[in-house]
Amino acid sequence: MSDFKSKEALVVYEQARPILTHEKSLSRKIASGSEAGDILDQQMAILGIQLVTQLNVLIKTSYIYDRTNAALDKPVDTMLTLIKTLAHDQPVTLRLQNDFLFLGDSHLKVTAQQMAVATSIINTLNAWKIGGVTFSLAAGSKDLREFAALFVSLDPHTKTIGDLRDEITAREITGIELEEPRQLDVQERFGTEGNTGPNGTKDANLKLQRKMKVKNGYANVAGSVGAITQASREGGTVSFKQAKRAIQNIVDLMMDDEATVLGLTTLRCHDEYTHNHSVNVSLLSIALANRAGYPKAELADLGLAALFHDLGKSTIPIEVLNKPGEFTDEDWVVMRNHPTEGVLSLSKLRGITNLPGRMAAASFEHHMNLDFSGYPKLTVPWTVSLTGRILTIADCYDAMTSSRVYRREPMSPSKVLNMMFSKSGKAFDPVLLKLFVNCVGIIPIGSLVMLETSELAVVLKPATDKTTAERPFVRVITDPQGNPVDQGREIDLTEKDESGDFHHSIIRLIDNTEYKFDTSRYFV
C-alpha cells in the first residue's frame, strides 16, 4: 500500500469518526444493535448521518482498495452494525429528493461540518439518478463490498441506474435495493389553490383541495402515531418529529376550516390496530383548546400531547385490547393502568427533562375526571390540569361514539353529549364542556337527521349563531324515499324564505348506531 493511499484512507476514516465518539451512549446502543428501542429523533439523525458517512467511506475506500482488502473491514463492519440497528424492524432507506437527504421519510438535518460528506453522497446519487438506497438485514459483508465496488467499476456517464440494478442482480447482491428519484413540482402541489373554471368551479375546486389537504393531514397524523405506538410496543425506533410536523399541519388546517377537520373525527375507532381514536382526540382537543384561547404553538403542543394520550396501551397485549366479548376483572386492572403506564413510557422515551408537561398530563389525567371519580386513584392531593380536563372531554366523546373502545356499543354523538352534560361539573369541567358543545354543535357533526321533506341528511358543521344552534349545516344523503343521492346538496338550515319561515328543518334525530350506519363516509 502506498503512503498516499494509506493517508487518503486515513483521512476518509477520520472524517467519519467524530460523529459517533461524541455520543458514547449511542455508540453502545449501536454496538448492541438489537437494543435500539430507545433511539429517539436526535439519535436517529445521528445514525442517519453516520450511515451517509460510512457509505461514503465505503465507496471512497473502494476506489483505493480491492473489494476483499482488509482496509474495507472497518467501514463494512460499521455499516453492518448501523443497518442492524436501523433496519431491525423494517428495511431502512437512505433517500435523496431535491437535494435533501432523508432517512425513511424523515429529513436528515446536515450540519455545516457534516456537509462535505453529505455532498459527496448527494453527488454520487445524483450522478446515477438514484432516488434512494434501501438496506435490509439480508445485506452482508460481501454485499456491501460488491455494492461499493460497482460505483468504482461503472461509469454513470455511460451507464444508467437500470444497468446498476442489473449488475446488482448479476452479482447476487442481496439486502440492497435502489429507488428511482421522486420528483415533484412544488408549485403544482403547494403553490396554487383552485383553478378557475368556466362555470364558477373555483370554489368547488378549492373545497376539494382543502378537503384533500385535511384528509392527508389526518392520514399523516394517524401514520405517525401508529408508527410511534408500534415502535413503543415492539421496541423500535421512535420519531416524534414527524408527529410534530403533522400536528402543526393540522393546527393550520383547523384554523382555516375547523368544520372540515372535525368532520374527519366521525371516522370512529373500531379497532385498536387503527389509531383513529388518538387522532380524533387530538383533533377534538385542538378544536376545544382553540376556543379556550390557546395560542398557536401551544395548540400544537396540546395536539401532540393528545395524540399520545393512550400510549400506555402499547404495554397492553393486543389480544387483550381486541379481545372479543367482555373484559375480565384482570383485563380491567390492566386497562386501568394505561394512564400511568403511559406516563412511564413517555418519560422513558423522551427523557424526564425533555418530556412536555402537557404530554405527561394528557396520559395521566385523561381518565381521572374533574371529581377524581375515574382512574388512576391517587392517595395524595392532585389538581387536574387544563390539558387533562380538555382531554377528558375529547377522549370521552370520541370513545363513547366509537364502537370498540372500552368495550361499549357506540352511541350517537347527540346521546353522548347528553350523557356528558349530565356529568357537567362532576366528571367534566363545565366551562370546557360548554365550549366543546359549541365546537361540535348541539346536534354534533356526523349526526344523522331526518328533514321535514323526509330526506335524510348528515350534519356537516354546527350553526354559526348560538341562538340557532339546532339548525346546523347539513348534507342531504337520500331522497324522500330513502334512495341514496350522490353529491347531495348542502343546506344551511338557518336560511329563511321571504315570509321569514325556515326553508328546511330537522324533524327527527336518528341514532345511526342503532342501524350500524357509519356517517364518516360523507366526510372522507
Added chain:
Amino acid sequence: MDEPKTDGGALPIAPAKEPANPELASVKRLLALLDKTAKSSRTYGSTNPVAQKFFQQLFEGLTAHLATYSKLAFLVQRSELYFNGEAVYQSDQESSNESVAFKLYSDGIRELTFLEGLPAEDLSYLLDSLWGSLDPNEDDDDIVTRLWSKNLSTITMVTAEEIAKASTGEDVFALPTAETMKAPESSLRDLLDREQTKARKEKSLEADGSNPLGEKPAGGGAGRFKSGQVGYEISAEELASLVKEIEAESKRDNTIYLLDMLTAILASEKSPAILSKLFGLWEAALDSLSAQGKWTALDSVLGLLHAAAEVRPDLGDENKKQLTALLDNLARPERMKMIEIYLNKTPNAPTEGLPTVLLSLTPAAVPVLCTLLANLETPSHQAIIAEVLETLAKDQPDPLLRGLSDRRPRYVKNLLTILLKWNNPQFVDAIEKLVRYPDVQVRREVVRAIGIYRPNGNGIKLVAFLNDTEESVRLAALKLLVTGQYKAPYAAWSPLVSADTFIARPHSEKRAMFLAMRATSGDEAIPFFEGLFTEWSWTNRKKREELATLAAEALGKLPSSAALTALELGQKKGSATVRQACTSAIALAQRQQQLKQAAS
C-alpha cells in the same frame, strides 16, 4: 440604486451584465442587502445601528419589490437559492453556516416565499430565527417550528418533508372496514321506513297520552325537532380564567411537574410491576437531573426517595430491593461524571441545592467525590465539593491522603485545606512528604500545615524548606523556626550556612536564618559564629563582615555564657566592623540581662 458590494462569504450571483429582467435584478439586489444585513447583525448584534441601517434598507427594498411583484419565492438548494429557475444566490462554501441557502437547507426548508404586506417585525423574526437564538439543547426548537408558531401570513415555506410525503402518491387514507358499523347506503331506505314508523307511533302515543315510559319522542315527534337548547354562552370571566390557566400551564416548569406526577404515582400505585418500572425511571431521572444541573429538583427527588420506605411500608420485597439499590448507587461514577461535565461546561450556572444533594451521599461516595474535586475547573465548584468532603470524609480520610500524591496542584491544595480544617496531627506525616511538591502554593500550604500540626519540637522538616527555590516558602519556614519552639541540630544547618551560595541570599533572609539557627541549635552553633568573627579572607571581605555582624546580632539576641564568650572573642580579634558589632551585641545582651533581673 447602486449595486451593493459584499465582502466575501455568501454572495448573490453577480450578473455578467445588468440583466434585462428588472424583477431578477431587484431580487439580486435584495439578496445582496440580505447578506449585508446578516453579516452586520452577526458581527455587531442586531441592535447595532449599522446592522439596523442595513436591515432598514433590506426591508424597504423588499417592500418595494413586493409592492411591484406581489410575491417573492425562492427554491432552496444546498448552497444556492433559485428564483424562477435561475440561481440568484450562491455561497462560496457549500456548507457555510453564514449562507442563507445552507441555513434553510439544513433545516429542511425547500421553498421560502415572501408576500406583499410583509411587516418589519416579521422579517426581523425570520432573520433572528436564521442567525440568532435557536436553543441547541431544545429538541423542539428549529427554524420551521419558529416560523410556523409565529403564524406569519406574509412569509410562507414548504418543507422537504412535505414534498416527500406528497410525492409518495400512496393512498394512505382508507375507510375502516368495521364489522360493527358496516351497514351500506342501500339500507337507508329501510332506515327511513323504520324511523317514519317510529315517528308515527310516537305521535299517536303523544296524542292519547299513553306513552307508558313517559319517553319523549326523539326530537318532538313528527313536528319540527326542538330540543329547546341554544348554543352556550361563555362569559368573559370564564374565558379570562381559562387564558390565565393556559399561561400558567405554558410557564410551568415541566420537569418539576413531571416529578410531582411520578411522586404521586410512587405514593399511590399498587401494582408492583408499575412500581418496578417507576424505580427504573427514578434512576433515569437522577441521571437527567444530574446531567442538567437541576440541583434543587434533584434534592427533592433524593428527599423523596429517602422517605419512600416510610411513606410506602407496603412495598413488596422486589420494590424494596430496587429502592435500596437506587439509594446505594446514588454516587455511581457515571453520574458523578455527568455532574462534573455539567459544572465544567457551565462555570457560572447556579449551584443552589448542589451541596445538599452531595451531603445526602454516604461516606462511601468519598472516593468519587475526590475524583470530582480533582476534575472540576472552577474554584467555586471546588469549594463546594471540598466542603462536602470535609463533612463526609472525616471518618474516611484515606482517599484524601492518597490524593496528596496527585500531580494536580489545585487538587492537592484543596485536599490540604480540608485536612487543615480537620486539625488532626495524625495527617502531618502524609503532609510532610510534600516538601518537594512541584507547586509553590502547595509547599507554602505544607509549611503552614506543619506550623499547625507541629507547633513545636523537631524542626528538621522545616529546615529542609530553607533550600526551597521560592523565597516565600523559605521565609514561611523561617518564620516558624525563629519562634524558638523548634529544635534542630547544627548538623542540619551546617550544609545550608556553609554553602557558597549562602552568602548570595538576601540580607534579611540571612539574618533570619542565623536567628533561627541560634534558636533551634542553641550553643551548638556557636563555633560556627566564632569562626565568622575570627575568619580572615582576602575575598568577599565585606560579605564576610556582614555575616559576622549578623552572627553577633543573633548571639546578642539570644545570649548565653558561651554566646557572650564568643562575642568577647569577636570584640578582640575581629575586624573593626566586627568588633563594633560584637560590642553592640554584648551591650544588648547585658541590657536584656538587667531587664530580666529587674523583672524578677
